[in-house]
Amino acid sequence: GQQLNQSPQSMFIQEGEDVSMNCTSSSIFNTWLWYKQDPGEGPVLLIALYKAGELTSNGRLTAQFGITRKDSFLNISASIPSDVGIYFCAGRNNFNKFYFGSGTKLNVKP
Amino acid sequence: SAVISQKPSRDICQRGTSLTIQCQVDSQVTMMFWYRQQPGQSLTLIATANQGSEATYESGFVIDKFPISRPNLTFSTLTVSNMSPEDSSIYLCSSLAGGPETQYFGPGTRLLVL
Numbered sequence: 551g552q553q554l555n556q557s558p559q560s561m562f563i564q565e566g567e568d569v570s571m572n573c574t575s576s577s578i579f580n581t582w583l584w585y586k587q588d589p590g591e592g593p594v595l596l597i598a599l600y601k602a603g604e605l606t607s608n609g610r611l612t613a614q615f616g617i618t619r620k621d622s623f624l625n626i627s628a629s630i631p632s633d634v635g636i637y638f639c640a641g642r643n644n645f646n647k648f649y650f651g652s653g654t655k656l657n658v659k660p
Numbered sequence: 661s662a663v664i665s666q667k668p669s670r671d672i673c674q675r676g677t678s679l680t681i682q683c684q685v686d687s688q689v690t691m692m693f694w695y696r697q698q699p700g701q702s703l704t705l706i707a708t709a710n711q712g713s714e715a716t717y718e719s720g721f722v723i724d725k726f727p728i729s730r731p732n733l734t735f736s737t738l739t740v741s742n743m744s745p746e747d748s749s750i751y752l753c754s755s756l757a758g759g760p761e762t763q764y765f766g767p768g769t770r771l772l773v774l
Contacts, residue, residue, distance in 0.1 A: 581761045592765040
């Protein structure tokens with residue numbers, strides 16, 4: 551079956567630094583989604599990407615749908631302490647099935 | 661988007677008992693899903709809750725262990741039956757909104773089985 555590889559697994563950065571994480575797949579997806587999960591909460595949708603090559607921003611967050619449709623990245627600029635959490639990518643395939651990455655745990659030092 | 665609520669938010673249960681988790685969506689949705697997320701792990705799809713018919717289970721999950729109801733387009737329940745400590749996990753409800761392409765999650769139910 552399809553697999554999503556998300557990296558890095560965890561990051562320790564200083565407040566104010568930029569962050570980049572990505573997901574790659576062995577097969578193509580029609581939609582890429584990025585979520586953030588805070589401790590004790592459900593995943594919250596950050597950005598949705600629907601077209602190959604699409605670049606979308608949400609405040610300090612920017613995500614892109616890779617041209618090959620097999621990858622996506624999420625950038626966070628000028629990180630702040632409330633960016634701490636686990637970030638998940640998810641892809642939707644031709645059969646309307648969603649696959650989730652293993653998550654990137656982000657730690658921000660003030 | 662969709663606003664999803666779950667009850668209970670957390671519970672501690674004894675092994676051998678069952679717990680039913682409720683999921684309510686603020687609008688009618690065609691598809692609802694149930695996921696399990698074990699500590700420090702990603703999300704694993706348990707089943708798709710189909711309105712008016714039996715749920716569709718993923719490999720490794722069976723109806724006897726995780727019976728699901730979907731009586732209408734805004735509500736679903738998941739029961740974790742005959743629980744063991746291995747069932748300790750976060751259980752998440754989700755739905756598609758804004759078309760088939762975007763999935764929204766509830767806040768989760770944290771289950772601890774002793």
